[in-house]
Amino acid sequence: MKKNKINLFIIIFILASFSSCNNYDSASEINLTDNWMFRSVDNQQWNSATVPGTIHIDLMRLGIIDDPFYRLNEHDVQWIDKKDWIYRTSFELTEDVLNKQNSYLEFSGLDTYAKIFLNDTLLANTNNMFRGYNIDVKDFLKLGTNKLEVLLESPIKKGIEKHDQLGYSIPVSGNDLAEIGKVEGNKRVSVFNRKAGYHFGWDWGPRLVTSGIWKHVKLKSWDQFKINDLYIQQEILDETAILNASINFTVDKDIVSKDIRADIIVDGNLVKTSAVKLKSGENNLEVPFEIKDPKLWWPNGMGEQALYNIEVRLSSDNYHATASHRIGLRTIELVREPDSIGTSFYFKVNGHSIFMKGANYIPQDVFLARPKKVNYEYILSSAQEANMNMIRVWGGGIYEKDKFYDLCDEKGLLIWQDFMFACAMYPGNKSYLENVKQEAIENVKRLRNHPSLALWCGNNEVLIAWNNWGWKDGVIKNQSKEIADTIFRSYEDIFHKILPDVVKEYDNTRSYWPSSPGSAFGETQKMESGNAHFWWVWWGKKPFDSYNDSIPRFMAEFGFQSFPEFNSVKKYTLPEDYSIYSDVMKSHQRSSIGNKTIEEYLLRDYNKPKDFENFLYVSQLLQAHGIKIGIEAHRRNRYKCMGSLYWQLNDCWPVASWSGIDYYGKWKALHYNVKDVFSNFLISHEIKNDSLEIYVISDSLIDINAKLQIDLIDFEGNKINSWGKDILANANSASLKMKISSNDYLDHTILERTFLYLTLRDFDNKILADNKIFFKSYKDLNLPEPNIEYSIAEKENHFEIILETEKFAKNVFIVVNSSNNFSDNFFDMIPNSKKRVKIQKEPNLDFKLFKKDFKIITLDQTY
Numbered sequence: 001m002k003k004n005k006i007n008l009f010i011i012i013f014i015l016a017s018f019s020s021c022n023n024y025d026s027a028s029e030i031n032l033t034d035n036w037m038f039r040s041v042d043n044q045q046w047n048s049a050t051v052p053g054t055i056h057i058d059l060m061r062l063g064i065i066d067d068p069f070y071r072l073n074e075h076d077v078q079w080i081d082k083k084d085w086i087y088r089t090s091f092e093l094t095e096d097v098l099n100k101q102n103s104y105l106e107f108s109g110l111d112t113y114a115k116i117f118l119n120d121t122l123l124a125n126t127n128n129m130f131r132g133y134n135i136d137v138k139d140f141l142k143l144g145t146n147k148l149e150v151l152l153e154s155p156i157k158k159g160i161e162k163h164d165q166l167g168y169s170i171p172v173s174g175n176d177l178a179e180i181g182k183v184e185g186n187k188r189v190s191v192f193n194r195k196a197g198y199h200f201g202w203d204w205g206p207r208l209v210t211s212g213i214w215k216h217v218k219l220k221s222w223d224q225f226k227i228n229d230l231y232i233q234q235e236i237l238d239e240t241a242i243l244n245a246s247i248n249f250t251v252d253k254d255i256v257s258k259d260i261r262a263d264i265i266v267d268g269n270l271v272k273t274s275a276v277k278l279k280s281g282e283n284n285l286e287v288p289f290e291i292k293d294p295k296l297w298w299p300n301g302m303g304e305q306a307l308y309n310i311e312v313r314l315s316s317d318n319y320h321a322t323a324s325h326r327i328g329l330r331t332i333e334l335v336r337e338p339d340s341i342g343t344s345f346y347f348k349v350n351g352h353s354i355f356m357k358g359a360n361y362i363p364q365d366v367f368l369a370r371p372k373k374v375n376y377e378y379i380l381s382s383a384q385e386a387n388m389n390m391i392r393v394w395g396g397g398i399y400e401k402d403k404f405y406d407l408c409d410e411k412g413l414l415i416w417q418d419f420m421f422a423c424a425m426y427p428g429n430k431s432y433l434e435n436v437k438q439e440a441i442e443n444v445k446r447l448r449n450h451p452s453l454a455l456w457c458g459n460n461e462v463l464i465a466w467n468n469w470g471w472k473d474g475v476i477k478n479q480s481k482e483i484a485d486t487i488f489r490s491y492e493d494i495f496h497k498i499l500p501d502v503v504k505e506y507d508n509t510r511s512y513w514p515s516s517p518g519s520a521f522g523e524t525q526k527m528e529s530g531n532a533h534f535w536w537v538w539w540g541k542k543p544f545d546s547y548n549d550s551i552p553r554f555m556a557e558f559g560f561q562s563f564p565e566f567n568s569v570k571k572y573t574l575p576e577d578y579s580i581y582s583d584v585m586k587s588h589q590r591s592s593i594g595n596k597t598i599e600e601y602l603l604r605d606y607n608k609p610k611d612f613e614n615f616l617y618v619s620q621l622l623q624a625h626g627i628k629i630g631i632e633a634h635r636r637n638r639y640k641c642m643g644s645l646y647w648q649l650n651d652c653w654p655v656a657s658w659s660g661i662d663y664y665g666k667w668k669a670l671h672y673n674v675k676d677v678f679s680n681f682l683i684s685h686e687i688k689n690d691s692l693e694i695y696v697i698s699d700s701l702i703d704i705n706a707k708l709q710i711d712l713i714d715f716e717g718n719k720i721n722s723w724g725k726d727i728l729a730n731a732n733s734a735s736l737k738m739k740i741s742s743n744d745y746l747d748h749t750i751l752e753r754t755f756l757y758l759t760l761r762d763f764d765n766k767i768l769a770d771n772k773i774f775f776k777s778y779k780d781l782n783l784p785e786p787n788i789e790y791s792i793a794e795k796e797n798h799f800e801i802i803l804e805t806e807k808f809a810k811n812v813f814i815v816v817n818s819s820n821n822f823s824d825n826f827f828d829m830i831p832n833s834k835k836r837v838k839i840q841k842e843p844n845l846d847f848k849l850f851k852k853d854f855k856i857i858t859l860d861q862t863y
């Protein structure tokens with residue numbers, strides 16, 4: 001009855017208000033992506049340009065520079081960042097646009113120092129690539145041709161200027177001192193620019209300090225009113241979701257209609273209408289509304305990702321304006337409560353504590369306009385397929401583009417979002433702080449409607465560097481105590497005041513965490529509280545087993561490097577470069593201890609590979625092996641540790657790095673492997689006091705009856721012993737399920753030729769998880785030659801490979817010249833087993849070509 005009354009009211013209101021006339025969209029826009037030309041300031045020759053884009057890409061397209069990713073070409077293009085560049089375009093305007101009451105230019109992203117001229121008048125100066133700039137141009141537009149110019153000043157020259165003005169030195173990680181492209185007097189200028197830190201070189205990235213109009217440019221015009229921002233807040237999530245739409249809009253001073261209507265439309269259905277009185281200038285409107293029987297949004301692996309499209313429509317007699325967001329309904333909280341260990345650090349989603357499985361993400365390219373929707377789709381689908389539920393957007397890159405977060409919403413990938421600060425201290429003058437504040441406000445407002453966004457984090461490794469890497473002591477020693485205090489005051493201003501205040505004011509349902517790693521505000525990492533980065537493996541040369549003894553509350557970084565596969569390496573090298581110590585391979589490795597460290601660890605566990613191609617392959621096995629030990633340790637200890645994010649998901653150019661997916665999109669052994677190690681069910685073991693302890697880990701939200709089976713098998717397939725047990729895989733837990741005394745398996749065994757095969761099956765005999773335990777390191781195994789038999793078949797959309805083996809086959813790597821990945825690769829085959837894998841077809845790879853380059857590598861053939 002009540003509902004009918006409301007509907008009637010809505011209908012009468014609509015009819016009464018808008019029975020007669022035309023209702024125009026108050027806004028119009030022109031995309032300014034065409035006719036762009038560019039030149040360097042000291043050269044009169046204009047050339048065609050791409051917008052959005054960057055200078056390096058334009059120069060490359062024109063053949064002025066060679067691809068900086070190929071061999072050593074990066075070294076030859078270092079002159080580009082020391083010059084100023086001009087971009088210009090022209091566009092035609094008609095009376096229609098000129099008659100609009102308001103017009104502004106919208107620059108969504110300018111990298112970084114831009115002077116903007118319209119019809120020869122300087123209208124704006126920008127200095128932050130993470131902000132957008134809206135420039136009022138109403139009085140500067142004219143009928144017919146309009147000329148738009150953007151002068152991009154050298155970020156290096158500007159950085160040096162700011163560096164010299166400061167009067168003291170700020171500690172910065174050594175990245176921008178890469179031999180390549182040294183900056184005048186070795187001045188560390190990256191921190192003075194609000195520009196992606198990795199552009200200045202990182203320990204996995206080239207030094208290519210580009211500039212450009214890296215996001216779109218539009219001329220936008222409007223009459224009467226314009227919606228600036230829409231924020232959908234979830235007030236209560238119960239049988240009914242109670243929501244609130246906060247609408248910020250501007251009303252023109254020549255206001256015609258005093259009354260408008262605000263409609264809320266959910267998935268195309270009008271759910272609320274309110275009458276609104278206008279005032280000229282800025283207006284804020286709050287409209288509460290409801291969604292009945294809400295469907296919840298869940299992280300990947302836990303349930304569906306239900307999404308609702310919420311549209312707000314403001315209408316007067318003659319005009320309307322709309323804005324919309326796609327939201328998901330879920331609760332999320334970072335739980336930090338004192339407990340018997342210290343203080344917890346875990347995420348609770350929809351009331352359930354959830355173990356976070358994922359990786360750190362860096363931008364997909366040095367040249368940011370290059371990755372397209374398909375690339376975002378690809379990398380995030382890869383994360384989803386590998387059973388990840390969290391991605392950390394690391395602070396030396398960028399606040400990603402909207403499509404990144406849209407895809408994370410769709411795929412159930414929660415986002416740990418760093419603000420863009422990494423491995424450096426920062427200046428603290430007033431204008432810098434104000435710039436940071438505006439950057440934070442804009443990005444928080446842009447991203448806060450995404451259900452995937454889980455946490456705001458102030459910075460990457462700034463606090464730990466100051467306290468534990470000798471930075472503070474260095475400043476006190478080489479400069480003064482006062483300067484050290486000044487530098488740390490800037491730290492506190494940014495990370496303990498400005499950023500948390502912005503999060504509190506604009507996104508108060510989400511937590512803010514000041515620094516990763518850290519144990520509390522201003523306190524460096526501890527294993528008992530907060531989150532950790534663990535680099536004793538790799539940087540500290542400790543064995544992979546040390547992951548087992550260093551369990552933090554939440555692991556946000558740990559990693560180990562590998563090379564891309566041979567087919568990828570061939571894309572940026574020549575045959576004369578095929579040695580890991582060639583100049584080209586060394587240049588495509590940016591960790592100071594890089595290739596030697598891979599080799600050192602490799603020789604601990606594996607036989608020396610016989611050639612370059614096999615070295616690349618074994619390096620991937622090594623990386624996968626190491627990270628598996630880490631992830632299993634974190635998951636086994638979930639009573640203490642509630643997250644395992646390894647360093648790093650992807651690459652921004654072709655390089656040896658910690659990534660699991662190479663620049664060309666090829667999954668390394670690691671990425672294939674984490675798919676298993678991150679799956680909802682895992683069997684993992686520990687050897688304690690001469691007994692083997694078997695853990696079953698379940699991230700499922702329901703208890704499951706299952707069979708745990710352990711078989712002692714030799715490489716020829718003879719079963720030597722076995723143990724089995726029905727168990728309950730308890731929901732959302734890790735528990736010890738079986739103990740076997742080591743005498744039971746060690747006594748009757750030739751350790752070099754035997755392994756334990758662990759399986760967890762449901763009562764339909766479906767494998768939920770499996771794992772293997774070897775008794776010797778891989779180099780001491782007596783691996784048989786498996787002589788795998790295989791067939792390749794062409795299907796409608798994919799090629800299918802069926803493999804069969806009688807003997808044990810270690811790390812079967814199917815090599816093809818395709819940019820796609822297999823359903824599985826780098827896998828072990830137990831004796832007398834069969835495996836079916838597939839790979840999607842590509843337009844340029846017919847069956848003949850596919851078979852031509854097909855081969856199989858196994859570990860036993862590599863030495």
Ligand code: BMA
Binds near residue numbers: 204422647
């Ligand atoms: C981490 C990151 C990066 C770095 C990586 C490997 O700590 O935060 O700065 O690339 O280590 O050294």
